[in-house]
């Protein structure tokens with residue numbers, strides 16, 4: 001079973017938290033192994049989480065998720081153009 005990038009993005013925070021089921025985690029892991037876009041997104045998402053954790057602020061700003069997804073869509077479209 002192959003999952004699309006957009007689905008991986010939905011799982012990323014849980015993937016980082018380690019709360020995914022073993023099967024889902026494996027799917028995400030396998031996708032990350034061959035997808036440079038999602039690996040890059042995983043890295044930057046980790047950085048964001050580390051930054052917020054340092055500030056002891058765990059609540060994301062309103063609209064953060066929407067903005068992040070909009071940015072991801074843009075990056076993905078750009079990557080597809082290449």
Ligand SMILES: [Zn+2]
Nearest residue numbers: 005035037038
């Ligand atoms: Zn991907």
